[in-house]
Amino acid sequence: MLIEALHINVRFVGEVMSALASEPRTYEQLLAVAREEYDLPWDTTGPVHNRTAWLSVAGMVDLFNGHLHLTDAGRSVLARLVLGRPEPDEADMTKQLTPAVGAIADLIDSLDEAKLRARADGANLYIPGTSANGGSLDALHMLTEAAIPSIKDADFIHFVQANFPKAQTAATARTAREALKALGLIQRTSSTTWSATPGAVAWTESGETLDLARTVHASIAFFGEILGELDGADRLTTGALAERSIQYLPNRQKAVSRSAVNTRLNLLEACGLVSRLSQTVYRTTPLGLAFKDSLPCLSPEDAISRPSTDSYANHDPGSRPDTAQPAVAPGEEIAAELNSAARDSPNHKRLEKAAVAALGYLGLPGEHVGGNGRPDGRVRFGIGAYSPVLAVEAKASAVGRVVDQSLFGLPEHRAQIGAQVTLLIGPGFERRMLREADDDPAIAVIETELLAEIVRRQEHTPLTLGQLAPLVDPSLRATQRRDALLGYWQAQETRSQLEYTLVDILNAEAEDPFEEGGWLDLTSIRRELRTRGYRVGEDEVEEALAFLAWGRIDVVQRSDRGYRCTASVHTAGLRIRALGRQWSTASAHHHQVISGDPR
Structure with a gap:
C-alpha cells in the first residue's frame, strides 16, 4: 500500500519497477530511462537513489553485483500499478510546418555552408521588454515595423527609449538596435538611416513566427542548431549549451555566454520550437524537430573543420594555408591521452605517465615512479623544495570502472616518498572501492574525466594553485570535486x-x-x-x-x-x-638562451 501511494503521488516510482522488470539495471541506466522515456530533467542519479531506496526498504528491489533487481514482491505490486508516460503535445503534433515562401524562402535557399559560417556570433543580443509570454516577439515586431520603410538613427534611439522603460539610456537603445541588426531584422541604408530587411518585412506581413525563426537562423550562428543539440540523448542545461556553442562558431575563439544562449532559447520558446522542462533545461518540441529538418544547419564537424587564423601563426611561410593543419593545444593533447590511457588496462604505465603529465600541466610538477611496491608517481603541490608531496596511484580499466583493487599498500607508498596524501586516479571505481577510498582521510579520488576537463579548461579559464586545492583535498568525496571547481x-x-x-x-x-x-x-x-x-x-x-x-x-x-x-x-x-603571445615569445627566447641556440 505504501509503494502504491508513493507511485500515485511521486513520478518515477512504479516506472522504476517497470524498467527493472525487463532486466537488472544500474543507477546510471535508470537515470537514462528517466530522462529519455519520461522527460525528467535530472542531471544526477540522486533522485533515482531516493526512489530505489524506498523500494529496497519495502522489499521491492534488491541490489547486488552493481545492478538493481526487481524482486518477486516487486513484480506482484507492479502488476497492480497503472504506469504513466508524458503525453505528447497534441497542438505540436497536429500543427503543420508552415512552408517558407517569398523572401523568406529565398533567404533559406541561399544558405550554403559559406553563408552559414559567415553568420554573426550573436554574443550580445539584448531584446528590450520581457521575454515571457511572447514579450520578446512583440518587442521585435514593434521595432521592426518602426524601420518600415526607414528610420533615422536618432529617431530609432528615441523610439526605443519611449517604448521600453528599461532602455532609457542612449547606449542601451543602441545595443537593442545592434541586436536587431544581428538578428537580420534591420540593415543600414545610409550613414544615418536604417530599414527593415526583406525577410523582416515578410515576417511582419505574414505574422508567422516561423518566418521570424528562419530569418534569425539565417543571421546568427547557433540558433536552429540548438534544436539538434536539445534533441540528443542528454538533457543539456543552458550552461552546457553555452559550452557546446563554441563548436558552431567558426569565427570566434570562445563560447558565447549563458545570457546569449538564454536569449536564443527565449526566442525559440516563443516560436513554439522548444519547451521548458525546468529553469535551465529545455527540449525540442515536435514542431521544432520538423522545423530543424527543414533548415540547412551547420554541424559541429563543419564548424570546427576550418582552422582559425591563429592556427597559421607559426606555419612555414612557403606552405599553402589551405593545406596547413589546425594547431592542437597542448592541454587538448594531454587530456585526450589521459582519457585514452584510462581504458588501456593492459598498458598500465601509460595512464601512470599520463596522470603525472596532466598534473604537471596544471602546475603540480613531479615525475613518474612506478614498479612493484612503489607509488606510480610523485608530484608537489606548490613551488619550492618544501612544497607538500602527493603520491599518485593510477588505475586503468577497459570497462570504465576499476574493481577488485586493494588500497592496503598505499600508506607504505606514501611513506617511501614522504607524502601525506594519495591521489587515486582512474576512469571510475566500483562502489565499494569508491566508498572505502572516499572514507580514507589520506586519499583523494580523482576521475580521469574530471582531470581531463580541468586540463582542457586550463587554456581558457586557468585555475591557480589555490583554486586547484579541491582537486587534491582528501576531505572531499569524488562526486564533490567538480562542483567545488565550477565556481572558479x-x-x-x-x-x-x-x-x-x-x-x-x-x-x-x-x-x-x-x-x-x-x-x-x-x-x-x-x-x-x-x-x-x-x-x-x-x-x-x-x-x-x-x-x-x-x-x-x-x-x-x-x-x-x-x-x-x-x-x-x-x-x-x-x-x-x-599578453599571452608575448609570454610565449619570452618563454621561447628564454629556452633559446638556456640551450645556447644562436637564433
Whole structure:
C-alpha cells in the first residue's frame, strides 16, 4: 500500500519497477530511462537513489553485483500499478510546418555552408521588454515595423527609449538596435538611416513566427542548431549549451555566454520550437524537430573543420594555408591521452605517465615512479623544495570502472616518498572501492574525466594553485570535486563577459553625438549594466575597469568625469590576447638562451 501511494503521488516510482522488470539495471541506466522515456530533467542519479531506496526498504528491489533487481514482491505490486508516460503535445503534433515562401524562402535557399559560417556570433543580443509570454516577439515586431520603410538613427534611439522603460539610456537603445541588426531584422541604408530587411518585412506581413525563426537562423550562428543539440540523448542545461556553442562558431575563439544562449532559447520558446522542462533545461518540441529538418544547419564537424587564423601563426611561410593543419593545444593533447590511457588496462604505465603529465600541466610538477611496491608517481603541490608531496596511484580499466583493487599498500607508498596524501586516479571505481577510498582521510579520488576537463579548461579559464586545492583535498568525496571547481570557472567567464560589456558600453557612449567625450560615471555604468542583465557590486566593476585601464591593456581612461574608452572592442581584445603571445615569445627566447641556440 505504501509503494502504491508513493507511485500515485511521486513520478518515477512504479516506472522504476517497470524498467527493472525487463532486466537488472544500474543507477546510471535508470537515470537514462528517466530522462529519455519520461522527460525528467535530472542531471544526477540522486533522485533515482531516493526512489530505489524506498523500494529496497519495502522489499521491492534488491541490489547486488552493481545492478538493481526487481524482486518477486516487486513484480506482484507492479502488476497492480497503472504506469504513466508524458503525453505528447497534441497542438505540436497536429500543427503543420508552415512552408517558407517569398523572401523568406529565398533567404533559406541561399544558405550554403559559406553563408552559414559567415553568420554573426550573436554574443550580445539584448531584446528590450520581457521575454515571457511572447514579450520578446512583440518587442521585435514593434521595432521592426518602426524601420518600415526607414528610420533615422536618432529617431530609432528615441523610439526605443519611449517604448521600453528599461532602455532609457542612449547606449542601451543602441545595443537593442545592434541586436536587431544581428538578428537580420534591420540593415543600414545610409550613414544615418536604417530599414527593415526583406525577410523582416515578410515576417511582419505574414505574422508567422516561423518566418521570424528562419530569418534569425539565417543571421546568427547557433540558433536552429540548438534544436539538434536539445534533441540528443542528454538533457543539456543552458550552461552546457553555452559550452557546446563554441563548436558552431567558426569565427570566434570562445563560447558565447549563458545570457546569449538564454536569449536564443527565449526566442525559440516563443516560436513554439522548444519547451521548458525546468529553469535551465529545455527540449525540442515536435514542431521544432520538423522545423530543424527543414533548415540547412551547420554541424559541429563543419564548424570546427576550418582552422582559425591563429592556427597559421607559426606555419612555414612557403606552405599553402589551405593545406596547413589546425594547431592542437597542448592541454587538448594531454587530456585526450589521459582519457585514452584510462581504458588501456593492459598498458598500465601509460595512464601512470599520463596522470603525472596532466598534473604537471596544471602546475603540480613531479615525475613518474612506478614498479612493484612503489607509488606510480610523485608530484608537489606548490613551488619550492618544501612544497607538500602527493603520491599518485593510477588505475586503468577497459570497462570504465576499476574493481577488485586493494588500497592496503598505499600508506607504505606514501611513506617511501614522504607524502601525506594519495591521489587515486582512474576512469571510475566500483562502489565499494569508491566508498572505502572516499572514507580514507589520506586519499583523494580523482576521475580521469574530471582531470581531463580541468586540463582542457586550463587554456581558457586557468585555475591557480589555490583554486586547484579541491582537486587534491582528501576531505572531499569524488562526486564533490567538480562542483567545488565550477565556481572558479564561472567566475572567470563572468569576469571576462563583464570586461567585454564595459568596453562595449563605453564605446557606445563615445558614439553618441549628444554625449561629448564619451565619459560615463560609475553610477551610469552600473545602471547600464543592469539593463543588460548584470547584477554586480561597485567594487567588482571598479576592479574590472582598473584592469582595463592598466598600462599593459590601456583601453580605458579614468578622470574626475568618470571613465571612457580609448580603443574599440576589437582592439581591446587584441591587446588582451597579445599578453599571452608575448609570454610565449619570452618563454621561447628564454629556452633559446638556456640551450645556447644562436637564433
